[in-house]
Amino acid sequence: MDFNTALSNDLNIRRKRLQEEMQRQGVDACILTTSVNVFYMVGAIYNGYFYLPSEGEAIHFIKRNIDFELEHTIHIRKPEQILEELQKAGLKCPQKILLEIDTLSFSDCDRLIASLKLQKENIVNASVLLRRLRSVKTDFELSQVRLCAKRHIEVYKQIPYIYKEGMTDLDLQFEIEFLMRKHGSLGIFRSYGANMDIYMGSLLVGENAESPSPFDFALGGKGGNSVLPLGACGEKIKKGNTIMVDMAGNYSPWMTDMTRVFSVGKISDLAYKAHAVSGEIHQTIVSQAKPGIACADLYNIAMDIVNRNGLDAYFMGTRQQAKFIGHGVGLEINEPPVLTPRSKELLETNIVFALEPKFVIPEVGAVGYENTYLVTDNGLENLTVLEENIIDLNNQ
The missing domain is CATH 3.90.230.10 (Creatinase/methionine aminopeptidase superfamily)
Structure with a gap:
């Protein structure tokens, strides 16, 4: 098996593990934006948001151009467009979500919560979960x-x-x-x-x-x-x-x-x-x-x-x-x-x-x-x- 095939198979394993944990916790979706966690789920780094629903395919909301191709890519300028793009695609808007609240700045986290029209009590700590999965x-x-x-x-x-x-x-x-x-x-x-x-x-x-x-x-x-x-x-x-x-x-x-x-x-x-x-x-x-x-x-x-x-x-x-x-x-x-x-x-x-x-x-x-x-x-x-x-x- 060549490297790229092995990596692709492994990314599927990692995403499945995360989705199983999300389903166990009753979480609708996960948004990752820090480089180390995006890399873990994508095999590359981009400036934007990795969006993974508890069921289905990942979506890459990308803010800056990249030199590699990814399936299900949507180019955006700001996080406020995420909800709009989900609605355009006929996808369910999340009510409970995983965010990297230990590693994102307060303002970035607060902006994501507001742009997704979420209640703060429905935010789950993705930072702790991802570190445990990665271990x-x-x-x-x-x-x-x-x-x-x-x-x-x-x-x-x-x-x-x-x-x-x-x-x-x-x-x-x-x-x-x-x-x-x-x-x-x-x-x-x-x-x-x-x-x-x-x-x-x-x-x-x-x-x-x-x-x-x-x-x-x-x-x-x-x-x-x-x-x-x-x-x-x-x-x-x-x-x-x-x-x-x-x-x-x-x-x-x-x-x-x-x-x-x-x-x-x-x-x-x-x-x-x-x-x-x-x-x-x-x-x-x-x-x-x-x-x-x-x-x-x-x-x-x-x-x-x-x-x-x-x-x-x-x-x-x-x-x-x-x-x-x-x-x-x-x-x-x-x-x-x-x-x-x-x-x-x-x-x-x-x-x-x-x-x-x-x-x-x-x-x-x-x-x-x-x-x-x-x-x-x-x-x-x-x-x-x-x-x-x-x-x-x-x-x-």
């Missing part, structure tokens, strides 16, 4: 995740050979970013939520790993500019430092996440111990995780291991400690589920998630690694198989 991947999506993981691994394998003595953290990050682009990286880091700006990933060296950041990522870093206070800060890489590389796997629309740690010479025994404990957490969770297990239980498994080893003061930061150890991965880097102590989510077959138990050791840097796992009927499959021990760059 369980189809076979086509998994093929794209595997492609991304393969290229992600190829880039990381070359990192030891681009390091040069005297580099700053930013020097090394720039070289990795160039390597990523040469291997097909899309050059962006898609994430969900406000205040989630980032480079093509994060690189943390030495004491900078302790610096807190206002952004909601696992670890912080001062960053190179006050407008983006996160990650590498321009300081020279020194002997005894660790270098934590957490650069995005965005080599297909479906992403992977992977962290590996390098050092310049030997580091402290505490740092080596903490890295080994990160490995113990991975191994324990891989041995116990399966469909149906609570994400909160996985977090608690990790914390039990951390506390038993007396490393809680360093886990997921020092001056600021993240309260999660993993997250779903897909079209965005931070999809459901999230592995937190308060999570109500359960693992399901075909969920893809990143597990990242990390430690920050003062005067040394960050240690611990991150893999992307696929939940299968039989447990977890590691999609990012690569050396997990700390690699001493002085020995390369």
Whole structure:
């Protein structure tokens, strides 16, 4: 089966899943306009509104010209024309509808509601539903995740050979970013939520790993500019430092996440111990995780291991400690589920998630690694198989 046929079949599966959920909730239609959700339902991005009734074919209300053809396309200038066009086509006007109320601006959402002449109590949150649907991947999506993981691994394998003595953290990050682009990286880091700006990933060296950041990522870093206070800060890489590389796997629309740690010479025994404990957490969770297990239980498994080893003061930061150890991965880097102590989510077959138990050791840097796992009927499959021990760059 060629790519286009496989994609077309998969889009039908995704739309059917959404329509089944709409019918279950008694919703008449869904309107999507954010790029990530339009892409999920269309396989392309356009400026306009994807309209899907609970039964029947999708309609594409497009505001700007596109270079590809879609069935059931109607060109409009403003959302007020949607209702008029539905009436022209003899279609039922929706009374209860799904809108992306978590991601649309208040004014855009309010305008859509007014233009469709809807009661606000009949608006259902499409943002939450779409994120949940997207968290369980189809076979086509998994093929794209595997492609991304393969290229992600190829880039990381070359990192030891681009390091040069005297580099700053930013020097090394720039070289990795160039390597990523040469291997097909899309050059962006898609994430969900406000205040989630980032480079093509994060690189943390030495004491900078302790610096807190206002952004909601696992670890912080001062960053190179006050407008983006996160990650590498321009300081020279020194002997005894660790270098934590957490650069995005965005080599297909479906992403992977992977962290590996390098050092310049030997580091402290505490740092080596903490890295080994990160490995113990991975191994324990891989041995116990399966469909149906609570994400909160996985977090608690990790914390039990951390506390038993007396490393809680360093886990997921020092001056600021993240309260999660993993997250779903897909079209965005931070999809459901999230592995937190308060999570109500359960693992399901075909969920893809990143597990990242990390430690920050003062005067040394960050240690611990991150893999992307696929939940299968039989447990977890590691999609990012690569050396997990700390690699001493002085020995390369």
